[in-house]
Amino acid sequence: MPYFDAASTAPLHPLARQALLSALDEGWADPARLYRDGRRARMLLDAARETVAAELGARTDEVVFTTSGTQANQLAVLGALAGNHRNGRHLVHSAVEHSSVLHAAERHQADGGTAAAVPVDRQGRVRTGAFAEELRPGTALAALQSANHEVGTVQPVAEVAELCAERGVPLLVDAAQSLGPLGAPRGWSLLTASAHKWGGPAGVGVLAVRKGVRYRSPLPADDREAGRVPGHVNVPAVIAAAVALRAVRQEAAALNPVQHARIARLREALPGLVPDLAVLGPAEDRLPHLLTFSCLYVDGEALLGELDRAGFAVTSGSSCTSSTLTPSHVLAAMGVLTEGNIRVSLPADCADADLDRFLEVLPRAVAAVRSTLDAPSATPSTDELTLDTLGRRCPIPVIELAKHLGDVPVGGLIRVLSDDEAAGLDIPAWCEMRDQEYVGSEPAEGVGAVAYLIRRLS
Amino acid sequence: MPYFDAASTAPLHPLARQALLSALDEGWADPARLYRDGRRARMLLDAARETVAAELGARTDEVVFTTSGTQANQLAVLGALAGNHRNGRHLVHSAVEHSSVLHAAERHQADGGTAAAVPVDRQGRVRTGAFAEELRPGTALAALQSANHEVGTVQPVAEVAELCAERGVPLLVDAAQSLGPLGAPRGWSLLTASAHKWGGPAGVGVLAVRKGVRYRSPLPADDREAGRVPGHVNVPAVIAAAVALRAVRQEAAALNPVQHARIARLREALPGLVPDLAVLGPAEDRLPHLLTFSCLYVDGEALLGELDRAGFAVTSGSSCTSSTLTPSHVLAAMGVLTEGNIRVSLPADCADADLDRFLEVLPRAVAAVRSTLDAPSATPSTDELTLDTLGRRCPIPVIELAKHLGDVPVGGLIRVLSDDEAAGLDIPAWCEMRDQEYVGSEPAEGVGAVAYLIRRLS
Numbered sequence: 001m002p003y004f005d006a007a008s009t010a011p012l013h014p015l016a017r018q019a020l021l022s023a024l025d026e027g028w029a030d031p032a033r034l035y036r037d038g039r040r041a042r043m044l045l046d047a048a049r050e051t052v053a054a055e056l057g058a059r060t061d062e063v064v065f066t067t068s069g070t071q072a073n074q075l076a077v078l079g080a081l082a083g084n085h086r087n088g089r090h091l092v093h094s095a096v097e098h099s100s101v102l103h104a105a106e107r108h109q110a111d112g113g114t115a116a117a118v119p120v121d122r123q124g125r126v127r128t129g130a131f132a133e134e135l136r137p138g139t140a141l142a143a144l145q146s147a148n149h150e151v152g153t154v155q156p157v158a159e160v161a162e163l164c165a166e167r168g169v170p171l172l173v174d175a176a177q178s179l180g181p182l183g184a185p186r187g188w189s190l191l192t193a194s195a196h197k198w199g200g201p202a203g204v205g206v207l208a209v210r211k212g213v214r215y216r217s218p219l220p221a222d223d224r225e226a227g228r229v230p231g232h233v234n235v236p237a238v239i240a241a242a243v244a245l246r247a248v249r250q251e252a253a254a255l256n257p258v259q260h261a262r263i264a265r266l267r268e269a270l271p272g273l274v275p276d277l278a279v280l281g282p283a284e285d286r287l288p289h290l291l292t293f294s295c296l297y298v299d300g301e302a303l304l305g306e307l308d309r310a311g312f313a314v315t316s317g318s319s320c321t322s323s324t325l326t327p328s329h330v331l332a333a334m335g336v337l338t339e340g341n342i343r344v345s346l347p348a349d350c351a352d353a354d355l356d357r358f359l360e361v362l363p364r365a366v367a368a369v370r371s372t373l374d375a376p377s378a379t380p381s382t383d384e385l386t387l388d389t390l391g392r393r394c395p396i397p398v399i400e401l402a403k404h405l406g407d408v409p410v411g412g413l414i415r416v417l418s419d420d421e422a423a424g425l426d427i428p429a430w431c432e433m434r435d436q437e438y439v440g441s442e443p444a445e446g447v448g449a450v451a452y453l454i455r456r457l458s
Numbered sequence: 459m460p461y462f463d464a465a466s467t468a469p470l471h472p473l474a475r476q477a478l479l480s481a482l483d484e485g486w487a488d489p490a491r492l493y494r495d496g497r498r499a500r501m502l503l504d505a506a507r508e509t510v511a512a513e514l515g516a517r518t519d520e521v522v523f524t525t526s527g528t529q530a531n532q533l534a535v536l537g538a539l540a541g542n543h544r545n546g547r548h549l550v551h552s553a554v555e556h557s558s559v560l561h562a563a564e565r566h567q568a569d570g571g572t573a574a575a576v577p578v579d580r581q582g583r584v585r586t587g588a589f590a591e592e593l594r595p596g597t598a599l600a601a602l603q604s605a606n607h608e609v610g611t612v613q614p615v616a617e618v619a620e621l622c623a624e625r626g627v628p629l630l631v632d633a634a635q636s637l638g639p640l641g642a643p644r645g646w647s648l649l650t651a652s653a654h655k656w657g658g659p660a661g662v663g664v665l666a667v668r669k670g671v672r673y674r675s676p677l678p679a680d681d682r683e684a685g686r687v688p689g690h691v692n693v694p695a696v697i698a699a700a701v702a703l704r705a706v707r708q709e710a711a712a713l714n715p716v717q718h719a720r721i722a723r724l725r726e727a728l729p730g731l732v733p734d735l736a737v738l739g740p741a742e743d744r745l746p747h748l749l750t751f752s753c754l755y756v757d758g759e760a761l762l763g764e765l766d767r768a769g770f771a772v773t774s775g776s777s778c779t780s781s782t783l784t785p786s787h788v789l790a791a792m793g794v795l796t797e798g799n800i801r802v803s804l805p806a807d808c809a810d811a812d813l814d815r816f817l818e819v820l821p822r823a824v825a826a827v828r829s830t831l832d833a834p835s836a837t838p839s840t841d842e843l844t845l846d847t848l849g850r851r852c853p854i855p856v857i858e859l860a861k862h863l864g865d866v867p868v869g870g871l872i873r874v875l876s877d878d879e880a881a882g883l884d885i886p887a888w889c890e891m892r893d894q895e896y897v898g899s900e901p902a903e904g905v906g907a908v909a910y911l912i913r914r915l916s
Contacts, residue, residue: 001494008488009690017482024475028660030466034762034779035771036459067525067661068689074678100688103678196690202486203525203661203692220532220561223781230558231526232467232654234661237695304492313493321492323681 002354003313007149007177007290007345013199016244020201023236031235032224041235048235048242055245056184056191058208064225065238066205069176069194070100075207075218075228076172076190077104080141081113083214084170088138089113094126094155095333096148098174102329117333123282124153124334132163139169146185147178150317150330150343151281152290154178161187170213180248181256181288189213199248199348200241203234248348255348259288262346262355266291273363278337278433290345292317294331295366296430297375297399298340306365307342312358317341319394319422327394327422337429338422339395340366376403383408386415390446394422397452398430405436405456412456413439419448427452460812461771465607465635465748465803471657474702478659481694489693490682499693506693506700513703514642514649516666522683523696524663527634527652528558533665533676533686534630534648535562538599539571541672542628546596547571552584552613553791554606556632560787575791581740582611582792590621597627604643605636608775608788608801609739610748612636619645628671638706639714639746647671657706657806658699661692706806713806717746720804720813724749731821736891738794748803750775752789753824754888755833755857756798764823765800770816775799777852777880785852785880795887796880797853798824834861841866844873848904852880855910856888863894863914870914871897877906885910 003011012020027044029037046060053060066072081091091105095117105115116134120126126144135142142164147154157173164171170189180198184191190213195204207228209215215228222230263286271277276296295303300318307314315321317328318341327338344358376399385408389397397418408414416427424441431438431454439453461469470478485502487495504518511518524530539549549563553575563573574592578584584602593600600622605612615631622629628647638656642649648671653662665686667673673686680688729735734754753761758776765772773779775786776799785796802816834857843866847855855876866872874885882899889896889912897911 003487003495005488005491005493005496008491009486012482012486020482021479024470024478024659028467028470029461029771030463033463033466033771033773034759035463035766035773037461037771038463067529067692070680070689071525074688078678100678100680103680103688107678194690201482201692201694202690203695205689220536220558220565222528222558222561230532230561231528231663232652232660234525234659234695236659237661237692301492308493311494313487313491313495315491315493 001311001313002351002358003347004344004358005313005315006347007197007343008315009196009202010180010199011347012201013244013247015247016200016240019243020236020240023239027235027239031233044239045233045235048238051242051246052206055249056208057186059211061226062210063206063208064228065233066207066229067203067231067234069192069197069205071229072192072194072205072207073098073100073174074104076192077101077141077143078108078218079215079228080170080172080190080213081108082216082218084140087140090136090139091115091141091143092118092131092134092139093143094118094120094131094145096120096124096126096330097143097145098149098176099329101143101174120333122334122336124148124151124280124330125282126155126160128156128159128163131160135163135167135169139167141172142169143172143174145174145177147182147287148281148330149177150328151292151334152287153281154182154285154287157185158187177287180245181252181259183249183252195241195244198245200244201237203237204241251348256288259346262350263289263291265355266344266359269359270362273359274366276433278429280331280334280336290343292341292343294337295340296337296433297373297395297402298366298369299373299395300339300341302369302372303340303342303365306368307361310361310365312361315343317343325393327425332425335425335428337426337433339398339426340369373399375399384413386417388417390417390419390449393420394426397423398426401427401430401454408456410456410458414454414456416452416454417444417449418452419446419450423452424450427454459769459771460809460816461805462802462816463771463773464805465655465801466773467654467660468638468657469805470659471702471705473705474658474698477701478694478698481697485693485697489691502697503691503693506696509700509704510664513707514666515644517669519684520668521664521666522686523691524665524687525661525689525692527650527655527663529687530650530652530663530665531556531558531632532562534650535559535599535601536566536676537673537686538628538630538648538671539566540674540676542598546598548594548597549573549599549601550576550589550592550597551601552576552578552589552603554578554582554584554788555601555603556607556634557787559601559632578791580792580794582606582609582738582788583740584613584618586614586617586621589618593621593625593627597625599630600627601630601632603635604631604633605640605745606788607635608786609750609792610745611739612640612743612745615643616645635745638703639710639717641707641710653699653702656703658702659695661695662699709806714746717804720808721747721749723813724802724817727817728820731817732824734891736795738789738792748801750799750801752795753798754795754891755831755853755860756824756827757831757853758797758799760827760830761798761800761823764826765819768819768823770819773801775801777878783851785883790883793883793887795884795891797856797884798827831857833857842871844875846875848875848877848907851878852884855881856884859885859888859912866914868914868916872912872914874910874912875902875907876910877904877908881910882908885912
């Protein structure tokens with residue numbers, strides 16, 4: 001099965017697998033113990049910490065191992081805010097951070113703190129000026145990911161780090177998606193990462209806190225991992241994670257151009273192969289192995305299903321694929337089309353033949369979903385039209401709009417009534433893709449109902 | 459190297475090792491994903507949960523996987539207190555709970571809650587009557603381990619569960635040490651355990667919460683593990699943990715009598731082989747594989763070192779082996795001798811030859827340590843004597859006392875000046891072992907200095 005979801009979890013690096021197996025024999029004992037097997041586990045743990053610290057450009061006593069990237073982000077946000085509370089209780093973060101950062105921010109707000117989400121442009125890149133504005137007195141922590149996990153946009157960490165340094169605000173950089181291919185950025189006060197994203201095993205995250213950055217653990221006391229991560233350390237997994245990181249960092253110089261070329265090929269080919277497909281995220285300053293696109297008039301879950309049946313493992317930020325039926329907060333913050341959304345993230349050993357077949361399969365899969373949804377073609381006109389799509393979910397409102405655009409003359413107005421949150425993103429995005437005028441929205445009758453106004457321009 | 463520290467971390471069960479290796483191939487994908495590999499990981503995770511739930515006598519939706527037993531205990535304590543806060547903010551726990559429970563209790567107190575530690579008897583068994591007294595109105599949670607991790611005492615969980623049920627107080631049972639050999643006790647409202655204690659891999663704990671027991675996560679939101687444990691689930695490790703648990707539970711009926719016989723052999727032989735050795739913990743109602751003893755006039759760290767050089771991996775609750783230079787809180791709560799303390803916990807495949815050799819090596823190791831410390835023999839007398847051991851650590855104060863007991867006549871008084879916290883436990887324990895009268899203690903001159911008064915009776 002061609003696995004195109006490396007950004008969710010990368011296949012275990014072959015060297016990490018080897019390291020894990022031998023560490024189950026060599027590093028299985030409790031590293032806190034004073035006997036030989038315990039001392040050996042401690043030495044292996046220390047060596048793993050040195051490896052990871054070297055890759056981060058950190059001191060070994062700045063680096064601890066967590067049990068996941070999510071835990072690392074939660075601890076980093078809450079620990080830095082607690083440590084720095086004398087400076088205030090304001091948190092600034094980009095609107096497109098990983099959900100673990102956003103959830104920690106929600107917890108901080110529930111506990112009486114404040115948080116501001118800095119908007120991003122249509123490429124998903126944080127607006128540096130807007131970030132600067134939010135760094136007001138009382139800001140105890142700023143958080144900016146190194147690169148976005150859904151669309152691959154590399155963030156301006158160096159510029160934001162400079163802004164933060166000028167104002168004495170510590171900066172947390174979530175490097176989960178970029179540490180393997182791009183290495184650690186400069187300028188962080190706290191840095192987090194996740195081993196299974198770089199080819200290490202599950203169960204290992206990294207939290208680095210620069211000496212001098214105030215940090216107070218939000219968890220009960222424990223004497224392991226410098227008092228920052230409670231619980232028995234999973235030494236074999238940590239060893240394997242360190243081996244994987246060193247390996248992928250060494251391989252990155254040769255691999256990145258190959259991955260960029262693979263993604264560029266998809267990026268160029270897809271719009272010509274699939275009508276009404278929008279590639280999301282920038283062409284430059286991006287992760288080498290990741291591409292995201294959305295398809296008009298397509299149900300994301302149905303498209304995932306078609307691709308799965310064809311043997312492709314990908315993921316989606318469409319609302320219909322989330323447990324909460326809301327679209328990805330990243331796509332929402334970018335203001336781009338969320339329906340029929342697909343993220344492709346290639347493993348290092350991606351075969352060209354799999355890319356060929358993906359380009360062959362995707363158009364058929366999209367067409368199959370569109371045919372079941374009765375997606376639009378062309379028909380004649382009346383003057384002003386209201387389309388009632390209340391109670392119907394993404395992508396039906398946009399399909400109805402597109403289907404009936406030709407029912408009004410150029411200059412005519414269509415009102416789409418919808419109570420689906422995704423429509424507020426997808427209808428403006430459709431207008432932009434189709435060069436139609438999105439006039440705006442107004443409340444309509446019914447719980448959560450909104451009328452979206454569209455003027456036909458062509 | 460004979461590994462006699464299974465209670466710290468048990469060797470990985472051979473079936474768990476096999477399961478881990480195949481799960482790295484079969485269960486590596488993100489179980490939240492909708493494609494085939496993700497669905498397979500989800501199915502394997504579900505199956506592991508069913509296995510563990512069946513062993514606990516729980517429903518599958520009552521069981522989540524944590525990243526360690528420590529995390530499970532922290533979440534159980536803080537989550538149950540938060541969920542049940544309308545009933546009050548009082549926590550009752552035994553004085554000999556695992557440090558993760560005590561540290562969570564400290565955090566609860568720092569946040570304005572109250573906690574009471576119920577005393578134990580000299581065998582380390584909680585006093586049920588005292589537990590009942592502490593269950594006052596406003597008690598939101600009670601916590602009692604199934605069996606003690608340092609001395610092996612099985613606790614009266616059924617009786618305490620009944621007391622709690624009568625008063626409507628949820629009971630957390632930390633079953634980390636007993637789940638493998640003894641299975642899950644009855645009567646729990648919340649139950650925790652740790653896979654690497656039962657022969658599973660590191661990185662997996664268990665938190666079970668009975669339906670109807672109020673629980674509110676103390677951590678930021680996350681949609682994995684029923685919202686109770688944030689972060690990517692380590693599916694391969696969870697699978698291996700479940701396989702190990704099923705295996706050890708099946709093997710327990712045959713293994714437990716063998717382990718009890720091994721421990722009984724040590725228990726009977728040791729006092730005859732090593733002078734001034736006290737076996738701690740009860741002879742009955744105990745874990746089958748664990749024995750703890752203390753040796754007078756011995757430095758615990760030096761004894762660990764002697765045994766390590768002879769090839770034995772054991773651990774100690776003596777103050778000199780802890781980072782804080784305080785003796786084990788368990789031994790302190792029992793009021794027993796903490797110096798020269800050794801815990802032996804046998805793995806399933808313990809060889810008889812290794813036990814033979816341990817019985818041969820230990821007397822020599824103890825004698826070697828005693829000789830370096832100039833431990834006491836006999837000498838004549840004066841009337842009342844003050845021994846200044848200020849600035850000297852365990853076991854020196856007791857060695858000095860024993861060495862100079864003969865310097866006063868029967869009925870004479872010795873004052874030992876000490877600023878070592880362990881002396882407060884070890885001097886009374888020595889008096890009990892030696893049938894001398896411990897008169898009491900009083901403040902002495904100097905920071906933290908105490909005068910301990912001992913009357914010679916024989």
